Amino acid sequence: METTLPIRRPKRWDKPLDPALTQEDAEWLLSLAPLAYLDPTKFPKSTPLVEIIRNDCRACQYEHGDVILREGDYGSSAFLILRGNVRIFVTRLSEAQLGRQATPRKTWWQSLVSTMRLQRFAEVRNTESLGATTSASIAIRQPNGQTHVFLQDVDRLFDTHQTNTVKTGEIFGELSAINRSPRPFSVVADGPVVLLEIRWQGLRLLRRDPGFREHLDNLYRQTSLASHLREVNLFRFLPEEQLTAVAQEIRFESYGELEWYNEFEETQQLDVQKRIQRETLIAEEGTQADHLLLIRSGFARLSERQGSGHRTLSYLGRGHQYGLDEITHNWKAVDRTQFLPYQRSLRAIGYVDVLRLPWKVLHEKVFPFVRASEMPPAIKQPRYEPTRPIVDSPLKSQSGEIETGLVEFLVDERLINGRETMVIDTLRCTRCDDCVRACATFHDGNPRFVRQGPQYGQWLFPHACMHCSDPVCMIGCPTGAIARDTNNGVVSINPDTCIGCQTCAESCPYDNIRMVQISDDRGRKLVDEQNQLPILQATKCDLCQSHPSGPACQRACPHDALVRVSVGDMPNLVEWLKRHAA
Amino acid sequence: MQLNVTQLLHRPWSFFAQRCISWAITFLAIAITLCCVWGLTVRFGRSDLFTGYSLLGVCLLLAFLSIRKRMLALPIGPVKVWLQIHLYAGVLSLVLFVLHVGWFNGGWLELMLGSLFLWIAGTGLYLWYLSRRIPKRLLAVGRDVVLEEIPRLQQQHAEQAYELALKSTQLGEGVTLADYYQQKLVPYFHAPRSLFFGIVPSIRTRRRLLRELDTLDRYLGTEGRALRNQICDLVRKKDELDVHWAMQNQLRFCLTMHIVGLWALALLITVHVTTVLAFVQRG
Numbered sequence: 001m002e003t004t005l006p007i008r009r010p011k012r013w014d015k016p017l018d019p020a021l022t023q024e025d026a027e028w029l030l031s032l033a034p035l036a037y038l039d040p041t042k043f044p045k046s047t048p049l050v051e052i053i054r055n056d057c058r059a060c061q062y063e064h065g066d067v068i069l070r071e072g073d074y075g076s077s078a079f080l081i082l083r084g085n086v087r088i089f090v091t092r093l094s095e096a097q098l099g100r101q102a103t104p105r106k107t108w109w110q111s112l113v114s115t116m117r118l119q120r121f122a123e124v125r126n127t128e129s130l131g132a133t134t135s136a137s138i139a140i141r142q143p144n145g146q147t148h149v150f151l152q153d154v155d156r157l158f159d160t161h162q163t164n165t166v167k168t169g170e171i172f173g174e175l176s177a178i179n180r181s182p183r184p185f186s187v188v189a190d191g192p193v194v195l196l197e198i199r200w201q202g203l204r205l206l207r208r209d210p211g212f213r214e215h216l217d218n219l220y221r222q223t224s225l226a227s228h229l230r231e232v233n234l235f236r237f238l239p240e241e242q243l244t245a246v247a248q249e250i251r252f253e254s255y256g257e258l259e260w261y262n263e264f265e266e267t268q269q270l271d272v273q274k275r276i277q278r279e280t281l282i283a284e285e286g287t288q289a290d291h292l293l294l295i296r297s298g299f300a301r302l303s304e305r306q307g308s309g310h311r312t313l314s315y316l317g318r319g320h321q322y323g324l325d326e327i328t329h330n331w332k333a334v335d336r337t338q339f340l341p342y343q344r345s346l347r348a349i350g351y352v353d354v355l356r357l358p359w360k361v362l363h364e365k366v367f368p369f370v371r372a373s374e375m376p377p378a379i380k381q382p383r384y385e386p387t388r389p390i391v392d393s394p395l396k397s398q399s400g401e402i403e404t405g406l407v408e409f410l411v412d413e414r415l416i417n418g419r420e421t422m423v424i425d426t427l428r429c430t431r432c433d434d435c436v437r438a439c440a441t442f443h444d445g446n447p448r449f450v451r452q453g454p455q456y457g458q459w460l461f462p463h464a465c466m467h468c469s470d471p472v473c474m475i476g477c478p479t480g481a482i483a484r485d486t487n488n489g490v491v492s493i494n495p496d497t498c499i500g501c502q503t504c505a506e507s508c509p510y511d512n513i514r515m516v517q518i519s520d521d522r523g524r525k526l527v528d529e530q531n532q533l534p535i536l537q538a539t540k541c542d543l544c545q546s547h548p549s550g551p552a553c554q555r556a557c558p559h560d561a562l563v564r565v566s567v568g569d570m571p572n573l574v575e576w577l578k579r580h581a582a
Numbered sequence: 583m584q585l586n587v588t589q590l591l592h593r594p595w596s597f598f599a600q601r602c603i604s605w606a607i608t609f610l611a612i613a614i615t616l617c618c619v620w621g622l623t624v625r626f627g628r629s630d631l632f633t634g635y636s637l638l639g640v641c642l643l644l645a646f647l648s649i650r651k652r653m654l655a656l657p658i659g660p661v662k663v664w665l666q667i668h669l670y671a672g673v674l675s676l677v678l679f680v681l682h683v684g685w686f687n688g689g690w691l692e693l694m695l696g697s698l699f700l701w702i703a704g705t706g707l708y709l710w711y712l713s714r715r716i717p718k719r720l721l722a723v724g725r726d727v728v729l730e731e732i733p734r735l736q737q738q739h740a741e742q743a744y745e746l747a748l749k750s751t752q753l754g755e756g757v758t759l760a761d762y763y764q765q766k767l768v769p770y771f772h773a774p775r776s777l778f779f780g781i782v783p784s785i786r787t788r789r790r791l792l793r794e795l796d797t798l799d800r801y802l803g804t805e806g807r808a809l810r811n812q813i814c815d816l817v818r819k820k821d822e823l824d825v826h827w828a829m830q831n832q833l834r835f836c837l838t839m840h841i842v843g844l845w846a847l848a849l850l851i852t853v854h855v856t857t858v859l860a861f862v863q864r865g
């Protein structure tokens with residue numbers, strides 16, 4: 001019996017963004033400005049420029065008033081205008097104008113009354129407001145099977161708001177697509193417009209062109225680098241002149257896969273060592289500590305070799321830095337031959353954007369302005385030294401104040417993404433389900449989480465929305481029904497604009513979004529009038545944000561076993577774990 | 583360093599510190615009560631009225647946990663705080679009960695009232711014990727299961743065991759496994775466990791079945807043994823589910839008993855207080 005089956009090796013671009021785009025189309029697009037300015041010789045043979053355009057781009061058509069980008073949304077594409085104009089709203093459009101429903105905060109009395117009311121049927125929705133959107137200013141149209149939201153009174157909005165016109169040949173949305181950051185502004189079509197959508201994979205490849213790369217880097221340098229650097233302790237008190245000089249020396253780099261969530265389940269099936277090998281290595285222990293790496297977005301695994309594998313020591317997120325200990329140690333060292341290499345390895349978990357700063361810049365332009373007390377201490381027992389052989393370190397079951405196994409688990413399950421992760425201490429939880437009942441009470445009788453999920457020892461991480469740092473569920477929502485509250489970071493779904501397309505539920509790698517069949521206030525299940533298929537809507541935990549009391553689950557737990565905690569914020573998590581493990 | 587009272591109050595106390603503070607407050611309340619009773623006794627006052635009203639007040643405080651759980655939107659602190667108040671007020675209520683009743687010499691109403699109070703105290707103490715025992719026991723069992731999921735999973739395991747037993751007859755190794763399934767595993771997988779298991783779940787039956795399945799090895803070939811291993815796995819899983827079922831239901835049953843007693847007590851207290859007040863006014 002044959003034990004192997006030969007197949008064609010899967011390749012990049014097996015699934016182009018637009019299968020209808022031909023080689024001729026791609027060549028024609030490359031003849032248009034600004035794509036014509038890209039230098040094809042800068043691209044390797046494996047990823048030629050014309051193939052990037054053919055496989056990672058697609059043409060989209062929008063009508064006058066169509067919303068192309070909504071402020072605060074997450075997306076993974078940039079847009080090049082092929083024909084027509086679009087308007088960028090410099091002044092903000094209101095949440096209602098963008099088709100979002102600002103969750104009204106109830107008073108204590110309203111909250112009490114609403115939680116005491118008995119709901120006879122599950123998942124009841126107001127049929128009047130469904131599909132019609134919440135405000136009279138927007139509506140939905142579905143040309144060629146695509147869903148577009150458009151502003152009804154767009155001309156008046158153009159008059160009353162400050163806008164910038166972006167014309168044919170210009171590109172927008174590139175920075176937030178590459179950085180996985182919320183869109184900083186809304187973009188609306190001003191007349192019929194044809195756009196070339198470029199997905200992030202293509203954008204990354206286009207960065208090989210020096211001109212395009214410089215354009216992106218300058219854009220970031222101009223818009224947000226200074227404020228990002230000021231968030232880092234090291235640069236907080238640096239004089240403006242020095243900070244500008246430092247900013248000029250910084251290099252931007254991206255590692256890993258932005259669409260990590262597509263392969264998450266498959267990766268979970270892999271052997272532990274293969275899983276870690278799959279992660280892109282950013283810096284390796286034992287190599288020259290020549291750069292300070294600042295994490296701009298995403299997460300990275302800090303590990304060290306242990307036997308024939310790697311032991312995770314910690315995970316780094318936005319604002320964290322790598323290599324500072326070694327570079328500071330080397331700065332204090334008198335003899336340059338005693339310079340220490342990196343003591344730990346850094347790998348991209350999913351994707352990570354880093355800022356790379358050479359050690360010389362730190363030595364000359366930063367360290368003279370930092371107080372000695374704020375500098376990290378010298379490394380007392382380095383693992384790697386230039387003159388000594390590398391010896392495997394003894395096995396430690398703790399990583400700082402947290403069990404190593406738990407750190408590995410949090411990273412492997414990508415729970416580090418959670419900002420409001422539900423954690424249950426099963427050594428205190430009596431399984432009374434008061435948390436589930438409370439959740440149902442606060443959501444008209446429909447619980448928004450399941451008290452089951454990944455578990456490490458006594459710590460259970462139920463399937464409840466974590467309101468992630470990297471909210472992948474928000475990518476691709478055609479109506480913007482799933483949105484993040486800019487004030488408190490809560491990700492919630494607007495039932496009036498959710499069309500039940502399941503994009504968010506399928507994107508969520510944690511299975512924390514459930515599709516439910518909805519009914520009217522008389523308990524009749526709602527079905528499509530054309531094909532009689534049930535109408536579904538996405539539901540998830542909204543942290544009870546309409547109630548003044550906060551998350552009901554945490555409030556209702558009688559045994560102090562449940563908490564909503566930011567797993568990405570390790571000190572906070574450690575404090576809670578320590579208190580419970582004691 | 584300035585002492586910030588708000589920060590101090592919002593600091594997450596360790597469980598040990600919480601317990602120390604709660605016990606200190608409880609003992610202080612008991613001491614104050616004893617002093618008051620002693621003071622009233624030496625001055626020939628009505629200490630029974632004092633302990634009676636105090637007991638009534640504490641009982642109302644105890645009952646408030648139930649109301650708090652139903653009115654989660656009320657801005658009066660999380661349930662965990664109210665449960666702690668409930669526990670320590672329960673201790674105080676026992677002291678007040680002893681002071682109020684003394685050597686029991688009342689009529690049938692008082693006898694019922696006292697018995698009911700002790701019933702609630704007893705179930706309360708047992709609930710407290712369960713709340714500490716159940717998490718440890720369930721964590722030791724292994725995988726966590728939601729109570730509502732258990733019947734479905736039990737059914738699934740029973741069907742899988744049946745399939746395996748049936749499959750074993752097709753291997754040409756005789757009907758050993760199928761016979762054993764028919765004799766011992768059908769009741770195990772399909773019938774509910776005993777009432778005793780419901781109160782004190784143990785792994786005795788599982789051990790016996792696994793031991794017996796082990797001894798079947800000598801009558802089985804390689805494939806039969808593989809099937810036997812799978813059946814053993816199902817026996818283990820079924821037992822885990824049964825333990826979950828028993829423990830989680832035990833907690834719910836005791837809680838129901840505790841709350842039913844509470845409502846009955848509320849009714850009898852009303853009768854008792856009305857009667858007492860009528861006699862006090864006459865006297």
